[in-house]
Every structure is written in structure tokens, then in C-alpha cells.
Amino acid sequence: MSDQHNQTRRQLIKGLGITGVAMAAAPALAASPSAEQGFDREYDIIIIGSGFAGLAAGIEAKRKGFKKVVILEKMPTIGGNSAINGGLFAAPNTEMQRRDGVTDSVEAMVQDQLAAGRGIADETLLRHVAEHANEALELCIEAGAEFHPYLQQLGGHSVPRTYQTSVSCGAGITQPLLKLARKEGVEVITRANFLNFVTDAKGGVAGIEVEHGYYYERKLAEGKRERLKAGKGVIVATGGFAQNVPLRQSQDPTLTDEIGSTNMKGATGEAMLQMFRLGGVPVHLAHIQSGPWASPDEGGFGYVSNYCIFNFPHSMAVNRATGRRFMNEIADRKTRADAIIENRDAQGEAQPPLLITSYEQANKHPNCAKVLRYNVGWKFDTLEELADHFGTPKDALKAQLAEYNGYIEAGEDKQFGKIIADSNRIKVEAPFMVVRLWPKVHYCQGGVQITPDAEVIDSLTGAPIPGLFAAGEVAGGIHGVSRLGSCSIPECMVMGMTAARTLASRKA
């Protein structure tokens, strides 16, 4: 196993499993098809993408009285990337916060996110989402979503404000929302691949062109094509482009196809690119977030990611060669990802650092058993065994552990300023659990610019493009340089609901 841990960076990254796909299947079109050519089918609202944003938009559209609402999903299953995310949901002023006596506010949540955004987040959008986050959470609960009975305090958040689905993944929300959407009368079609917008004479969006019977793996562009009319509007909720390797490399040449991603393969961003062709403003595409909780020992999001998110507050991350801490374990994602990739040997090869947790604590997370079973994390009875296994200097590690536990006892981390909430004053003690850390491409902060009404702005006129709305990860600029964990689900759902409400407000 020691050999396994000494693999070079290149091997390490090659072995991560999921690699990006080369290029989108849709052909380049000089101009959008025109509405004058007629339609095969008519809807009031067409929603592209079946993740958190699309499902919330669909439910809200029906509840606002729209008759024909359809959600199109290019993949064979519903939920997109949302279904495989961590199921973490941040909201202020929630029921569990009241129960636990946590003092929180919309403003506190906005300020935490602004700090992570490093000066370029969109404060108006952040406030709009934070104001409606609890409402979206309650929609999940109404739909039947179940949550762990405890709050978590994720990196960059000043208080515990994060719910997590009891299945510890996003499907714990997308499945109930799907059921509710169908009950409300939303039509949902899978293997329906968005090709292009259909525009009217004034440049507004009148509908879309879609390919039915699409098989992602086979890259078929031969399915049945239809032109669908959107009488009221199109809501794009297609997520990010973490799996579009040429596009992410155009923004960051280091994000080659050797770098893993937590995203499902369909996250390739074609609808976003088509919005740019209509005049949508590209915002912050260069800000691509890597998850600091990922493991180099498994593919994709895996089991370790959620395990780490849960355990970071009461764990110690150390450099394997020195045995010393190198970061605040609950700093924001970018700060941690940047710190983790500094762990290299003299030749510059990756040396994934170790996250050390008391087994007793670690095992409180449901993934702990799976982490052990799949050999992507290891249990040690003593610190000596642990140090031997990873070739870490024993005395240094022992000293670091004593120092860290001293900070926990004192309630103040003098090394890296980690916030030690009362609920997290937990020392790291034997027996120990260890996982290795190396970031994976996780989230695209960039996308198309939207207003707080979820409208897409024309880059030349500054006015909304008629009939076009966007919500969720496909929208850019909300979070700035770095999104805080558990702030994506509220954003997706609130902006999806907002798009439907904006359309409803214009119906009259």
C-alpha cells in the first residue's frame, strides 16, 4: 500500500476514473433557426435540465397556473448533476437552527458568501437567494425529502446552517421533487437533447430545437428532431461545464483530461454556449472550483467527499512528509484546494495530504464503513502505525497532534484560525481514520449573466432577452471567485422558482 501512496502525480490523476468528453455533439449553426419555420409541438414553458433548478421551476410554474410545462433532460435518468451531489443545503433561520439555538440571519449568510467571493460576487443575487432559501428548503420537505437530524457547519460558514439529506446525496431531493412535479402535472422527457434556440423576428426566444432518443454515450445526433414552441418562455437549467474539457482548459490550461471531476458526464455546457450565441453575457467562466474534500483514491465524487465534508470540522489535515498541518480545515473551498495542491515532493509530484479523524467521530458518518470497505480510507489503532504506513515522521506528527488537541481544548486555533464551534470541540484521538485529499473539478462559478428575476441580459443592449431565463449553475457571477459548500442547492431552487414567478408576473 505504501507504493500505492508513492505514485506520481501523473499516475494519480490518470487513475481517477472519470475523464472529460471531447466536444459537444451539436453542430455549429451560424444563426438560430427562425420561428417562421413553424413548430411540431407547443408548450407554455420549456425547461431544459432536470436538476434542482429545473424541477423547482417546473413545480412553481404549474402552481402559478401555467398549463403546459415540460422538463427536457438529455441524459437517460432524471436529476442531472444534482442527483449525485452531496445533498447539502444551507439556509438561514431554519427550524433546526431554532431547535439548536443557532443565531443566524440572511445578512450573515450573504456576508460569509461575499468573503469567499473575494470581492466579485453578486451581492443582490446572493441576498435574493438567502432570503428565499428556507422557502426552498420547505418545498423539499413538503415534497418528502428527508434530512439528517443534525446541522453541519461547512467551510467558510460562520455558523452551522447546513442540512443534508438522509441519503447524503442530492437524489434525496431530486427524487421527491420529481414525484411532486409529476403530481403537479409537469411533463418530464428524458433523452431529449437541446440543440438550439428558435428565435422570433425581434431576436426573442420563441422555442427550441430538440433531438429525441438521444444516447449520450454514443453521441448520436441522429434522433428525431422536433421544434418545440415555448409560448411563454424557456428556462435554461442545464448546470455547469466541468466535463467539457476543451472549454474548461480554455479557462485554465491545467484542467486537462487527466484531472478528475465530481460531475456526471453530461455536464458539458452546450445550452450555455448557445445562450452566448444569442447575446447572453459570459461571466466568470475562468472561476472553476475544485472540491478540496475529494480523494485521489476513487473516481468522481465517490464516498470520501461527503465523509470529509462531515469530518473536516473535527479533523486534522497534515502534510504527509512533515506531519504538520498546512491549512484551516474549514476555510473556504478555494483556500483549501489551493493549499492542498501545494503538497508536493522535491520533484513537484503530488503528495496528497492526510485527513486524520478519531474513528469514533468518523464512524458517525454513514460513508465511513464504505470508505473502509472500498479501501479508500484506512483505520489505525495507534499514531505509530499510522505514521509508519504513510512514512510520516512520528515525533513531528505526535507533536502536531498534541498541539492541535490543545487548540481544541482552548477553543482557539493559533496555527490557522479554524473556527471551533462548541459543537465541534472534539479532539482527534485513537483509534484513527485516515483518508487522502486531492481536489477534483467540481463547480463552475461562471456562466451566463442573469438578473434577480432570472432573466438573461443582452450583451449589447443591456435589456433582458425576451423569453429567455436561466437558473442554477448555468448562471454565472453569483458566487464570485469561490462558492461556499451547500450554497448551490438553495441557489438552484430559488432561481428556478424565481424564473417561474417572473413568467407568472408577466402573464397578467
Next chain:
Amino acid sequence: MSDQHNQTRRQLIKGLGITGVAMAAAPALAASPSAEQGFDREYDIIIIGSGFAGLAAGIEAKRKGFKKVVILEKMPTIGGNSAINGGLFAAPNTEMQRRDGVTDSVEAMVQDQLAAGRGIADETLLRHVAEHANEALELCIEAGAEFHPYLQQLGGHSVPRTYQTSVSCGAGITQPLLKLARKEGVEVITRANFLNFVTDAKGGVAGIEVEHGYYYERKLAEGKRERLKAGKGVIVATGGFAQNVPLRQSQDPTLTDEIGSTNMKGATGEAMLQMFRLGGVPVHLAHIQSGPWASPDEGGFGYVSNYCIFNFPHSMAVNRATGRRFMNEIADRKTRADAIIENRDAQGEAQPPLLITSYEQANKHPNCAKVLRYNVGWKFDTLEELADHFGTPKDALKAQLAEYNGYIEAGEDKQFGKIIADSNRIKVEAPFMVVRLWPKVHYCQGGVQITPDAEVIDSLTGAPIPGLFAAGEVAGGIHGVSRLGSCSIPECMVMGMTAARTLASRKA
């Protein structure tokens, strides 16, 4: 004058003179006009923009044998933003480096730029430009451009490799290039406002739509419209979007219309936005550079900017309230701009720091007299007078000056690691010159993605868009997070020449 220096940040920024323009005049078009509608006029190559990139492209196109080459400029004067830049030109292995015995290489120049680019610069493009930079410099000299007889070492460069025009501004290059372009037979038309691309049936660029007789100040969109055919291709060389306030704010909400810019008013980026509508890939738009050498006491690029660029290597920058240095005076631009805006009082109001130089040295730059005449810099016989004037603590300032001069003597800056070249071992001594520093929006690292052949890539297919080329600041991704000073002119000229050469190589 003390009152003047105590103005609040808001006042300070409001007073900068040039503010951004609201929005581009061109109407939003759902689709590009089609070539089937015919043309009013025919060219081989249409070049949009008359700065360094456009002029170099025009000259090279004629020299490669193209018959009808036209440069279109929307403003009433030639040269665009290039004409008012600092006229600084970096190249490795130049004649002045040989004369001075400076050891330099293409690789060294590339490595310096990669460091400033913070991991996301385009190494292939940087190398292509560095390899051809000296050739572009020699074209300037052939055209009649005159340069100061000394090399400068700008921030972030590891050796002196920067030429500067003897008039210390870009017009010292654009004027000779314009003369040469006309001599070679390039047609040049001012007040010709690019509106849109004309595409052929396959989505390639067949020509453009232009408005003649355009008056920027009056925002007329009523001039005579023509459709111009580009038989071989269109080269977009329109520069950045530093003066497009809504667009720059979409990327960075803090860059409001209260923030000054060094750019001429026409730098609003419409042609870049139209390229995105054709499918060009937006790259790094969020990376907008502020010039760390700008003064809050004058509008635009002014006199102080060039004065500072020349003087930084042998000057000391200090916080006004503490008298202490706060940065390496020749770090890269982003490092310095970030450090400068940290100079604030307890209320967060801007406290522009002071750049202190020996008058004897400062006066070697031609702008020194103008800086004094226009009251945007001040001369003091003693350090006491200087400290009194700005309310800076005398003892601290005196101690800092002695410390700094000690580093100069020793050849090593133990405070901030400033590289002290032998030619810059110059102490700061009485009488003193002082200017104040506050960054201004200067350069857009972002733009449209190009290949090393200056082709524009289609975001969906990854293939070049037929007939479309881009060069200069309008292209994005080359420099990454931060461009080094004096690397813009070589980039613009080399990529302009490259676009013409790519077209020529396909003629056969």
C-alpha cells in the same frame, strides 16, 4: 493641499475625469445578416481597429500580396487605445540588450509572463509572441519609430528588456506604422463603425456591416450603412472593453463608473461581443487589470503613469500614515495594484500611498516637468518638508528611508525582495519628488479565444470559424490573471502579423 489629500475615496474616484459610457449603440440582432443579401463593396481583407494589431496586420497583409486591404476605425482619429498607451515594448535578444550585455532569451520572457499569469496563461501563445517580438520591434524601427536610447526593467521582468518610444507614448509607433501602411497601399477609413458580421451559408464570416460617418460622442447610429465583402477574411483588432462599464461590472461589481480608466472612450468591446454571438469562446473576461502606476490626481493615463513606470525601480513606495513601505515596487501589476488599494484609513477610505524618488533621477524622465507643472506631483527639499506636507510620521519615514537605501547599497531588499539590477542601484536622496498612487482600469486580459494562427475557435465544434481572425487585446487568455507591462505591444503586433500570414498561407 493637505485637504486635497484627505478627500474621501468616493470623492477621489469621482474626480478622475474619464468615466465609462453606458452601452454600445449597435442594436441587438438575433442573427447575423446573411451573405445572400449581397454587398456594397468588396475587399480581400477587412481589418477592424487601427491600433498596433490592426496596423501591423494591414502592413503584413499587403506585403503578403493581398490587393484590397482596408482598416476601419470607428473613432475620428487613428490608433485607438494604442496611440495613448505608454509606448513600452518588451522583446528578448534585442540590439540594446546586446549593447548593454543583458543576457535574455525567449524562454526567460515566457517564464516571467507565466509567473504573472498565475498558472492560467497560454504558454503556446506567449512563446509564439516572444519568438517574433524582436521582428515586430524591427518593423517599428523600419517604419520610423524612435526609441529612448536606454532599456527599462519593468515590474515582473527578470531583466531589462523594454524599449520605450522617445515620445513616451504609443503614438510614437502607431503614427509611423500608419504612414507605412498607407505607403504599402492599405486603405484606412475613420468614423467607420463596425455593426455586425455577415455570414455565409456555412456559418463562416463573409464580410461585415459598417456604419460610415459615425460620431462616437453623439452615439449616432444614423450614418450610411454598407455591407462590405471580405473575400479572404476579417481580422478583429478592436482592443479591450475597459470603458464598457456594464460589461466590466458584470465581471467585477466594484469597477463602477466611479473608477477611472486609462483607456480612450471607444474601448467598449462591441466586436468582441459580436464574435461571442458567432460562437467565439469567451476567455478570462473576469481578469481586468488595473494599472498600479496611475495617479488619483489626474484623469486617464495622464503624465504620472509613464513617470512612475520609469521611476519605480529606483523609488520607494510608502504608506502615508505609517511612513513604511508596503510592497515590492517592481512586482507584477496585479500584486502592486492589490497592495496599493489596501492603503486605507480606519474608516476604509482610500489613502493613496506616496512614491518617493530622488528629484535628480525623476527629472531624467521627460514627464517630470509636466507632473510638477500640472500639480500632480510635488518637489521637496527635505524629508521633513515632505513628511509635514502629507502628515506622515517623520521618524518612521526617516528610518524607512535609511533602511531602503541600505538595501540598495547591499544589493538585496530584505523587506520585499525587490530585484535590484546593477543599473538600478540608485538611492533615494534629497531633494525628493513625490506622486500619489491609485490604480485605474487599464487592460482586459480576457477576450475571445484564439489559436497561435490567430484563428477564432467555435465553442461547440472546436474548429476555427472560417474567415474570422482576432489579434491584440480583443483576444483573451494569453496573459492569464495578470499581464506584464510592455508585453501588450509585442502581442498586438505579432498576432496582427500572424493573422495576415495565416491568411496568406491559405491563399495558395
